[in-house]
Amino acid sequence: MSATEYLRVERLHAFYGESHILHGIDFTVRRGECVSLLGRNGAGRTTTLRALMGLTGRRTGSIMLNGREIIDMPSHRIAQLGVGYCPEERGIYSGLTTEENLLLPPRVGSGGLSVEELYEMFPNLAERRHSQGTRLSGGEQQMLALARILRTGARLLLLDEISEGLAPVIVQKLAEVIRDLKSRDYTIVLVEQNFRFAAPLADRMFVVEHGQIATEIAQDELAGRMGELQTLLGV
Amino acid sequence: MADFLGVPLPALLGQLMLGLVNGSFYALLSLGLAVIFGMLHIINFTHGALYMMGAMLAWMASAYLGLGYWWSLVFVPIVVGAFAVVIERSLLQWIYKLDHLYGLLLTFGLALIIGGVFRHFFGVGGQPYSIPPELTGAINLGFMYLPKYRAWVIAVSVVVCLATWYMIEKTRLGSYLRAATENPALTQAFGINVPIMVMLTFGFGAALAGLAGVLAAPTTQVSPLMSSDMIITVFAVVVIGGMGSILGSVLTGLGLGLVEGLTKVFYAEASSTVVFVVMVIVLLVRPAGLFGKEK
Numbered sequence: 466m467s468a469t470e471y472l473r474v475e476r477l478h479a480f481y482g483e484s485h486i487l488h489g490i491d492f493t494v495r496r497g498e499c500v501s502l503l504g505r506n507g508a509g510r511t512t513t514l515r516a517l518m519g520l521t522g523r524r525t526g527s528i529m530l531n532g533r534e535i536i537d538m539p540s541h542r543i544a545q546l547g548v549g550y551c552p553e554e555r556g557i558y559s560g561l562t563t564e565e566n567l568l569l570p571p572r573v574g575s576g577g578l579s580v581e582e583l584y585e586m587f588p589n590l591a592e593r594r595h596s597q598g599t600r601l602s603g604g605e606q607q608m609l610a611l612a613r614i615l616r617t618g619a620r621l622l623l624l625d626e627i628s629e630g631l632a633p634v635i636v637q638k639l640a641e642v643i644r645d646l647k648s649r650d651y652t653i654v655l656v657e658q659n660f661r662f663a664a665p666l667a668d669r670m671f672v673v674e675h676g677q678i679a680t681e682i683a684q685d686e687l688a689g690r691m692g693e694l695q696t697l698l699g700v
Numbered sequence: 701m702a703d704f705l706g707v708p709l710p711a712l713l714g715q716l717m718l719g720l721v722n723g724s725f726y727a728l729l730s731l732g733l734a735v736i737f738g739m740l741h742i743i744n745f746t747h748g749a750l751y752m753m754g755a756m757l758a759w760m761a762s763a764y765l766g767l768g769y770w771w772s773l774v775f776v777p778i779v780v781g782a783f784a785v786v787i788e789r790s791l792l793q794w795i796y797k798l799d800h801l802y803g804l805l806l807t808f809g810l811a812l813i814i815g816g817v818f819r820h821f822f823g824v825g826g827q828p829y830s831i832p833p834e835l836t837g838a839i840n841l842g843f844m845y846l847p848k849y850r851a852w853v854i855a856v857s858v859v860v861c862l863a864t865w866y867m868i869e870k871t872r873l874g875s876y877l878r879a880a881t882e883n884p885a886l887t888q889a890f891g892i893n894v895p896i897m898v899m900l901t902f903g904f905g906a907a908l909a910g911l912a913g914v915l916a917a918p919t920t921q922v923s924p925l926m927s928s929d930m931i932i933t934v935f936a937v938v939v940i941g942g943m944g945s946i947l948g949s950v951l952t953g954l955g956l957g958l959v960e961g962l963t964k965v966f967y968a969e970a971s972s973t974v975v976f977v978v979m980v981i982v983l984l985v986r987p988a989g990l991f992g993k994e995k
Contacts, residue, residue, distance in 0.1 A: 518889045544891030556886045560878040568872070569879055570890035617891070 471496040471652045472517075472621060476526035479516040486512045488676035489526070494621075499643065499653040501663035504673035505699055510656040511553050513673065514623045517654075518550050519543050530621070547574045549614030553625040553656075557606045559599040563590055566598040567613045574618030583612045586642065604635035611642065621652045628662040636662055660698060672697045707965050713844045715961040721850045721919070723957015724857030725912050725930065730937040730949035731861055732908035735868075738881045738944040739901040742792065742803035748931025749814040750780050750906045752924060754913020756818055759827045759922045769832040772914050780910025781903040788902040793895070811927075818924035826921025853915050860911065861950040868946055877901065881944075936979045942992020952990060 470493055477490040487509050494500050502510040515521050517528060519540035528536045535543050544550070549570070558566055567580065567590065584591035587608040593601060601609060607627055614622060624643075628636045636659075643666050646653060657663035663670065664687060672679045672694065679697060682690050704712050729751060736744045757779060758772035767775075787810065795802045831849045838845040868874040879887045880894045888894040920926060937956055941948030956975050963971040970977075982990060 520885055520889055539895075540885070540889040541891050541893050544889055550886075550889050552886060552889075556883060558879050558882050560882050561875055565875045569875055569887075571892060573891050614890075 469495045469497075471498075471531055472654070473529040474513075474517070474526070475529075477513070477516060477528065478525045479512055479521040480523045481512075482522055486521070486676055487516060490516075490673070490676065490678055492671050492678055492681070494652055494654060496652055497647075497650045498668050499647050499655060499666055501655040501657050501660075501667035501670045502673050503657060503660050503663060503670055503694075503698060504679075506658070508673040509676040510673045511625055512676075514550070514625050514654065514656055517543075517623060518548065544570075544619070545573050547618065547620045549573075549617060549619030549622045551610045551614055551622070551624045551627060553629070555606050555610040557598040557601070557609055559597060561598050562594065563596050563598055563601060563609060564594040566609055567594075567616065570613055570617045572617050574620060577618035578615045580616065583616060586645075587612050604631050607631060607635070607639070611639070615646070621654070622646070623654050623656075625656045626658060627655075628657065628659045640666060660694070670694075705966075710844045712965050715965045716958060717844075717846065717850055717961075719957045719959070719961020719964070720954065721853050721957070722960060723954040724854050725916055725953075726934055726937045726957055727861055727950045727953030728857050728908055728912040728915075729930065729934040730941060730953045731864060731946065732905035732912075733934065733938050734941070734944055734946055734949040735864070735908075736902055736905035737938070738946075739877065739898055740792070740796065740803070741800055742796075742807065743800065744902075744905065745804060745807040745931075746784075746787070746811045746814065747905075747909050747934070748927030749811040750784065750909035751913045751916070751930060752818065752927035753783070753814065754780050754910035755829070755917040755920075755922045755926060756822065756913075756924065757910070758914045758917045759829050762829065763827070769914075769918070772917075773911070776914045777907040777910040780913070781907030784906030785899055785903040788899050792902065793899070796898075815924055815927065822924060824923055824925050826923040829917040829922050831918040849918060853919070856911075856915060860908070864908075865946055865950065933975050936975050940975075940979050940982045940989055942989025945989065945991040945993075948989060948991025 472494040474490055474492050477487055478485065479487040490509070490513055492500070502513060504510050512521060516524050519535075519538060524536055526536065527534060530543070530546055530548070533546065535546065558569070561569065567583065578586070589605050590609055590612060593605065598606070598609065611624070611627060627639055631639070640662060643653065643655070647666070655663050655667060660670075668684050670682045670687075672682070674697065680693070682694060687694075703709065729747060733744055733747055736742060754776050757776045758769070761767040761772050761776070762769075791806060791810070792803065795806060835849045835852050838847045839851070868877055876887070876892055876897060880892065880897055884894050916926070937953050938949055940956065941952035956978065959974055959978065960971055963974040986992075
């Protein structure tokens with residue numbers, strides 16, 4: 466294992482009940498790196514993140530996080546090792562205010578952003594801190610879902626489709642935030658349908674197909690392999 | 701002597717006071733049921749048995765150990781809560797993924813077993829449990845005599861219900877509870893140990909039932925049969941208030957106690973059925989209950 470390797474996923478299989486969704490996912494993420502999982506709908510990208518968090522049914526294979534095997538851990542133990550998860554459906558709680566949503570995830574490490582820094586990063590959330598979480602607009606909810614895992618000191622961020630269904634100006638804002646996080650040395654796994662959003666941000670891209678990694682494309686190979694990537698993604 | 705619609709005022713107020721005392725028990729019990737249902741999605745049929753256990757343990761502590769009311773008030777809820785935690789860890793935790801019906805069947809069976817065990821050892825005869833000396837007697841309010849113990853029951857119930865509401869709605873622990881109720885999997889993925897919270901919630905709801913049992917002991921005949929009447933009314937309260945609604949169960953509990961009290965004054969024959977008449981009307985108008993959210 467290289468010294469900078471942060472996450473190593475090997476032969477990861479995952480099931481929902483009888484459905485076998487992941488068929489041996491293999492990839493690694495280095496510390497401070499931003500990788501993107503691309504692929505068509507139903508390829509298994511979201512399930513990969515859910516399997517990393519322990520949110521699927523049965524899982525087999527190996528997930529090494531910072532040198533520790535987490536495949537058999539319950540999800541709260543995984544989170545406590547410094548993993549922040551932003552689910553595709555955003556998961557804003559309707560029974561909690563914006564601020565309660567923001568303060569909900571307990572600290573899992575040192576060096577998280579303070580509430581003031583987060584309100585500075587996302588001024589809309591400060592304005593609406595006392596509103597019910599689900600009364601926020603789609604873009605604000607996405608910012609809230611992202612902001613609340615930046616407070617906890619998590620160093621590995623698993624972000625699922627954060628640009629989905631949002632206005633271009635908000636997508637741009639999120640891209641800025643991801644760049645900012647990269648400069649702060651966060652390790653990021655970005656699951657994206659929108660490869661125009663992910664491509665400029667990711668150091669490496671993995672294309673997921675039929676529950677496996679079909680190919681890996683580094684940022685500097687992107688220009689030369691664009692045709693191949695577009696065929697794989699069907700765009 | 702003043703009258704109200706032909707009923708002497710002291711009699712009316714007396715019945716209202718009794719109604720409020722009954723309502724206090726309804727509130728405490730339905731609050732526990734609501735907290736448990738919200739978190740575990742289990743309709744806890746052992747609740748009546750836990751209430752009976754609370755009263756029986758208070759009587760046993762006094763008869764066998766010489767421990768008085770105040771000791772029981774503190775320790776019996778803890779014992780009942782711990783007993784519930786054992787049930788949750790050994791039995792309930794395995795059925796959360798199944799249909800709600802299984803939780804209902806399992807807890808119903810457990811209620812029968814607990815009731816049976818107590819009947820086997822103590823029979824069905826009522827045991828007397830006296831009011832602690834500090835709370836005997838009555839206060840003269842000028843227009844009526846208020847027995848101290850009844851005032852105490854109402855006060856404890858209101859304080860406990862308010863404290864529970866505050867804990868759930870206004871504190872950080874409460875926000876964990878609300879989050880875990882709404883989306884347990886995601887809440888756990890944020891690093892919160894949801895299974896432990898579920899266990900403690902069940903223990904807490906059970907402890908409330910145990911507390912209600914201790915409070916009730918001096919007001920009634922303590923016997924293994926005391927749960928049956930109470931629990932049916934309490935389930936009606938929960939349904940009227942709206943399943944899982946904290947505030948709804950408390951307000952509905954107190955309100956229905958008053959309605960029962962009033963009915964005793966004006967048409968006593970209907971007093972034991974009035975709660976169910978209210979339930980029918982409420983369900984026709986608001987199927988999710990007075991404070992429940994439509995799904």
